Amino acid sequence: MSEPTFPTPSDLPAHLRQHRLVVLLVDDQPIIGEAVRRALASESDIEFHYCAQALDAVAAAEALQPNVIMQDLVMPNVDGMTLLHHYRIHPRLKNVPVIVLSSKEDALVKSQAFSTGATDYLVKLPDSIELIARVRHHARAYLNQIQRDEAYRVLSEHQKRLLELNETLRRLSDVDGLTGLNNRRYLDSYLDSEWRRAVRQGDDFSLLMLDVDNFKRYNDYYGHLAGDEVLKDVAAVMRQHALRPADLTARYGGEEFTVVLPATSAEGALRIAERICDGVRELALPHRAAPQETVTISVGAATASPALGDSYASLLRAADMALYEAKRGGKDRAVYRAYQRGEE
Numbered sequence: 619m620s621e622p623t624f625p626t627p628s629d630l631p632a633h634l635r636q637h638r639l640v641v642l643l644v645d646d647q648p649i650i651g652e653a654v655r656r657a658l659a660s661e662s663d664i665e666f667h668y669c670a671q672a673l674d675a676v677a678a679a680e681a682l683q684p685n686v687i688m689q690d691l692v693m694p695n696v697d698g699m700t701l702l703h704h705y706r707i708h709p710r711l712k713n714v715p716v717i718v719l720s721s722k723e724d725a726l727v728k729s730q731a732f733s734t735g736a737t738d739y740l741v742k743l744p745d746s747i748e749l750i751a752r753v754r755h756h757a758r759a760y761l762n763q764i765q766r767d768e769a770y771r772v773l774s775e776h777q778k779r780l781l782e783l784n785e786t787l788r789r790l791s792d793v794d795g796l797t798g799l800n801n802r803r804y805l806d807s808y809l810d811s812e813w814r815r816a817v818r819q820g821d822d823f824s825l826l827m828l829d830v831d832n833f834k835r836y837n838d839y840y841g842h843l844a845g846d847e848v849l850k851d852v853a854a855v856m857r858q859h860a861l862r863p864a865d866l867t868a869r870y871g872g873e874e875f876t877v878v879l880p881a882t883s884a885e886g887a888l889r890i891a892e893r894i895c896d897g898v899r900e901l902a903l904p905h906r907a908a909p910q911e912t913v914t915i916s917v918g919a920a921t922a923s924p925a926l927g928d929s930y931a932s933l934l935r936a937a938d939m940a941l942y943e944a945k946r947g948g949k950d951r952a953v954y955r956a957y958q959r960g961e962e
Contacts, residue, residue, distance in 0.1 A: 639664045639757045642682055644675040644689035644701070645719065650742060654688065657746035664753065672696035676704050679711050685757035688717045690742075691731065699734050706735040713763060715756035719743075794869040796846055797853035805868040805876055812864070812880045813930040816922075823930075824887035824921040826877035827937040828856070828894065831916055831949040832908040833873040839907035848903060848913055849873060855897035859890050876937075884921040884954060891917040891952035899950065914950035916941055922957040933957055 641664055643654050651668040658664045669678045672693040679687055687705065691698030698718070705711045715737040720727060728739045737756055743749070792804035800808070816823040830836070830852060837845040849869075856867045856877060866878040877894070879887055895917055903913035918940030922933045940955035947953065 639686070639753065640667065640682055640684040641665070641686045641688065641753055641757075642667045642669060642675075642679055642684040644669045644672060644678075644687065644693075646670055646672065646690065646693045650690070650719070653743050654749070657743070657749050658753070661750060664750075672698075672701055675701055676708060676711070679705065679714070680708070683710065684714060685760055686715050686717060686753050687711075688719055688753075691718055691720050691727065699730060702731065702734045702736060713760065715760050717752060717756065797849055797869050799853050799856070799875070800866060800868040802868065802870060805866070805870065805878070808866050808868075808878060809930045809934075812866075812878060813924055813928075813933075816880060817924045817926055817928070819881075820923070821881040822883050822921055822923055823933065824879040824882040824884065824919065825930075825933050825937045826879065826887065826891050826894070827870070827918040827934075827941040828852070828875040828877070828915050829917075829941055829945070830873040831910075831914045831945075832905065835907035836905055836913065839905075845873075851901055851903060851913075852898055852915060855894055855901070858897060859893045882921070884919070887919045887921050888952060888954045891919045891954075895950065895952050910950060916944035916949045917952040918942070918944055919952060919954045920957050921954075 639661075641658065643651055643666070645651055645654075645668075648670060651670065655666050655668065658666050667678070667682055667684070669675050672689075673695050675689065675696075689698060689701060693701075702716060702718070705714065705716055716735065717738040717740055718731045718736045719740055719742040720731075721742065723741050731739055738752055740749070740752065744752075792800055794801040813823060815821075830848065833845065833848070836848060852875065853867065853869070856875060860867050860877050860879070864880045866876075868876045868878070870876045877890070879890065882890075895915060898913065898915045901913065905911055905913045908914075918937045920933055920936035920940055922928070922930075922936075924930070924933075936955050936957045940953045943955065944951050944953040
């Protein structure tokens with residue numbers, strides 16, 4: 619069975635993207651460098667580099683980005699353990715496998731090397747077959763780790779993007795495409811949750827029902843596209859006067875709208891209703907097919923102090939009745955109607 623493959627970051631050095639092996643040896647003894655070079659010389663896919671100065675090791679490794687670093691533990695100027703620590707705190711070298719080369723098998727030194735971050739420990743010089751096998755093993759593990767990390771990063775990005783798209787779709791499904799207000803489906807859900815909250819907290823709960831006056835005449839006279847623009851303008855005025863986070867503006871259907879006003883008294887609800895009426899009137903949108911010759915709205919307001927077992931349907935009914943009274947009273951006005959518990 620073949621090993622699974624994963625994406626490789628495009629910003630990696632070419633040899634890592636192409637899965638070529640680059641080995642860096644850090645040792646102050648040139649004879650060791652030559653011995654390792656000869657041991658790896660028969661492996662055409664392994665590129666060998668040698669650094670004799672421990673002080674230059676980190677810079678050399680940063681430039682080469684090797685798959686494997688081999689280094690002596692005893693070197694002048696820089697202690698091998700200190701150098702190993704420098705690799706592990708370097709952002710681009712911290713995961714590169716490091717094979718420590720020591721002149722003796724010492725359990726205490728070996729333990730310290732592993733605790734400092736060594737990947738492997740070899741008494742130099744091992745047999746060339748073992749050396750090649752270990753280099754290949756650690757290089758392959760390092761490349762697999764890079765590919766797994768990249769696969770996880772790509773997957774995380776895709777999941778994040780999917781969540782963002784799902785949230786966008788959810789929001790779009792809650793919004794009326796013409797006016798940008800919430801739609802009837804979301805209104806019903808919001809009413810249910812906020813009504814329950816009002817019952818728990820004992821708050822007043824107010825509702826406005828709005829309707830564009832003589833809208834059928836407007837569409838007949840100016841056309842449906844112009845009528846759509848009027849609905850957008852009315853929606854914008856509603857948003858200007860329902861500013862609290864809990865306030866909700868929604869298109870109820872056709873030219874009819876709703877404003878949900880949690881924790882709002884009857885006086886507050888009527889005041890907002892009148893402001894919306896005034897705001898639409900101030901737009902001075904021409905309506906030659908209407909008696910007043912400008913676009914106006916009628917608003918019905920109702921307020922409840924809901925108790926356990928009450929339904930917001932009664933409040934909707936009360937606001938709708940108030941809207942009917944506003945229409946019957948001459949339109950272009952806001953009317954408040956007292957909420958009657960159980961009125962359906």
